Amino acid sequence: xxxxxxxxxxxxxxxxxxxxxxxxxxxxxxxxxxxxxxxxxxxxxxxxxxxxxxxxxxxxxxxxxxxxxxxxxxxxxxxxxxxxxxxxxxxxxxxxxxxxxxxxxxxxxxxxxxxxxxxxxxxxxxxxxxxxxxxxxxxxxxxxxxxxxxxxxxxxxxxxxxxxxxxxxxxxxxxxxxxxxxxxxxxxxxxxxxxxxxxxxxxxxxxxxxxxxxxxxxxxxxxxxxxxxxxxxxxxxxxxxxxxxxxxxxxxxxxxxxxxxxxxxxxxxxxxxxxxxxxxxxxxxxxxxxxxxxxxxxxxxxxxxxxxxxxxxxxxxxxxxxxxxxxxxxxxxxxxxxxxxxxxxxxxxxxxxxxxxxxxxxxxxxxxxxxxxxxxxxxxxxxxxxxxxxxxxxxxxxxxxxxxxxxxxxxxxxxxxxxxxxxxxxxxxxxxxxxxxxxxxxxxxxxxxxxxxxxxxxxxxxxxxxxxxxxxxxxxxxxxxx
Ligand code: NAD
Numbered sequence: 001x002x003x004x005x006x007x008x009x010x011x012x013x014x015x016x017x018x019x020x021x022x023x024x025x026x027x028x029x030x031x032x033x034x035x036x037x038x039x040x041x042x043x044x045x046x047x048x049x050x051x052x053x054x055x056x057x058x059x060x061x062x063x064x065x066x067x068x069x070x071x072x073x074x075x076x077x078x079x080x081x082x083x084x085x086x087x088x089x090x091x092x093x094x095x096x097x098x099x100x101x102x103x104x105x106x107x108x109x110x111x112x113x114x115x116x117x118x119x120x121x122x123x124x125x126x127x128x129x130x131x132x133x134x135x136x137x138x139x140x141x142x143x144x145x146x147x148x149x150x151x152x153x154x155x156x157x158x159x160x161x162x163x164x165x166x167x168x169x170x171x172x173x174x175x176x177x178x179x180x181x182x183x184x185x186x187x188x189x190x191x192x193x194x195x196x197x198x199x200x201x202x203x204x205x206x207x208x209x210x211x212x213x214x215x216x217x218x219x220x221x222x223x224x225x226x227x228x229x230x231x232x233x234x235x236x237x238x239x240x241x242x243x244x245x246x247x248x249x250x251x252x253x254x255x256x257x258x259x260x261x262x263x264x265x266x267x268x269x270x271x272x273x274x275x276x277x278x279x280x281x282x283x284x285x286x287x288x289x290x291x292x293x294x295x296x297x298x299x300x301x302x303x304x305x306x307x308x309x310x311x312x313x314x315x316x317x318x319x320x321x322x323x324x325x326x327x328x329x330x331x332x333x334x335x336x337x338x339x340x341x342x343x344x345x346x347x348x349x350x351x352x353x354x355x356x357x358x359x360x361x362x363x364x365x366x367x368x369x370x371x372x373x374x375x376x377x378x379x380x381x382x383x384x385x386x387x388x389x390x391x392x393x394x395x396x397x398x399x400x401x402x403x404x405x406x407x408x409x410x411x412x413x414x415x416x417x418x419x420x421x422x423x424x425x426x427x428x429x430x431x432x433x434x435x436x437x438x439x440x441x442x443x444x445x446x447x448x449x450x451x452x453x454x455x456x457x458x459x460x461x462x463x464x465x466x467x468x469x470x471x472x473x474x475x476x477x478x479x480x481x482x
Pocket of ligand 1: 151152153154155156160178179180181209210211212214215216217219230231232233234235236238253254255256286287288386388414454458459
């Protein structure tokens with residue numbers, strides 16, 4: 001018997017041991033130390049969690065709770081996350097290797113998402129619809145869906161769970177969360193905090209485990225009203241097919257290969273910083289990573305030099321250390337996948353300007369050097385496929401029309417960056433780029449108020465902002481003949 005912490009599922013307001021009695025280990029990618037064991041969920045565990053969520057959905061304590069009170073609970077949950085931010089940030093650093101500095105920054109914004117949806121909770125209502133006959137009253141009711149399944153990846157577990165949980169709860173659903181098998185801990189802590197905030201037992205449930213077991217069982221559960229998923233495009237496609245067969249909705253936030261475009265009229269020093277932050281933050285493990293950089297020919301050499309100089313001085317090391325600038329990849333396979341892509345790039349003819357090597361970060365972990373590839377073009381797999389690591393391809397372009405064509409020549413459509421001092425060009429590019437988010441002279445800006453949608457293979461549906469309410473409700477039309 002191991003003396004590691006054994007984390008249980010969180011179902012119906014309490015820890016629940018796995019039906020199989022089996023646990024799996026979670027490892028710190030910075031030093032390969034085993035951190036804890038988590039319950040290995042299966043279909044029986046999912047059945048139990050969905051039943052608890054269904055019971056909670058029908059319970060008058062939740063169903064009949066006033067919208068004002070629901071808002072208050074969300075506000076309290078936001079407060080509790082704020083009070084526990086340091087603990088939560090450290091948990092995620094150990095689980096996925098992100099920098100403590102980055103996680104503290106992220107955790108500082110998480111409560112705002114709960115406050116935003118708390119403010120929205122009592123503003124959700126149907127409408128009176130004009131009828132042609134004055135004796136008829138026709139109105140709409142905006143109703144919750146029921147039990148929502150939330151499946152999340154490992155790169156920003158708490159933030160991405162929040163993007164689903166806050167709006168789903170604000171409109172009165174109950175939720176079963178299946179976090180990534182690499183990062184089980186914060187979702188479980190979040191469910192405990194929801195209970196402490198006053199959400200009735202069963203409103204927030206968590207089943208830990210692997211995608212092919214617990215995740216698949218959740219997607220296939222007949223009582224589920226919706227799946228909200230963030231993860232890879234390949235898994236998203238499977239979920240889209242499964243939910244379509246059952247005529248239930250899905251919100252899918254998927255992968256990206258975002259262009260970051262630097263025009264000759266840009267402040268190049270500033271743009272270089274934006275390019276570095278766009279790709280090397282979180283060691284490139286962000287869906288919005290600016291992994292394809294296009295620099296107009298007149299500033300190509302200067303931009304490449306500036307980005308290379310910075311990449312060479314990025315300090316790799318312990319993510320808990322305040323001086324570290326690049327942490328590890330989240331697990332061994334991810335490190336190997338990144339290394340494999342760079343080798344593939346070399347074999348396709350790309351030149352590695354800097355980086356291109358695995359590293360143990362001096363700690364025995366799964367690190368990879370910040371890497372810049374040049375002599376690349378749009379037909380290469382390293383330019384077309386999501387690498388999800390600290391690897392950027394930098395390419396020259398001549399004209400605005402050419403770069404629009406190159407930037408849009410991708411299966412993805414998540415985000416894009418534009419660096420220019422020409423205001424007319426900024427607006428033109430914003431409208432011509434095929435991406436759900438366009439940043440001009442900035443990169444990564446995000447807010448609970450701003451809708452986020454992936455175009456093309458980057459997703460279906462909207463997260464954040466008021467539009468999200470529609471993702472988690474259904475509209476009923478009522479006719480009363482007076
Ligand atoms: P993944 O698709 O491998 O896994 C995501 C989640 O799905 C995990 O919880 C996993 O256990 C589960 N899962 C896997 N197979 C499943 C199945 N058959 N049925 C149900 N669930 C299943 O993705 P990942 O490697 O964890 O995350 C990285 C990906 O997430 C990248 O592609 C990244 O771009 C994407 N991402 C997108 C956004 C966004 O907002 N668009 C944000 C963050 C990450």
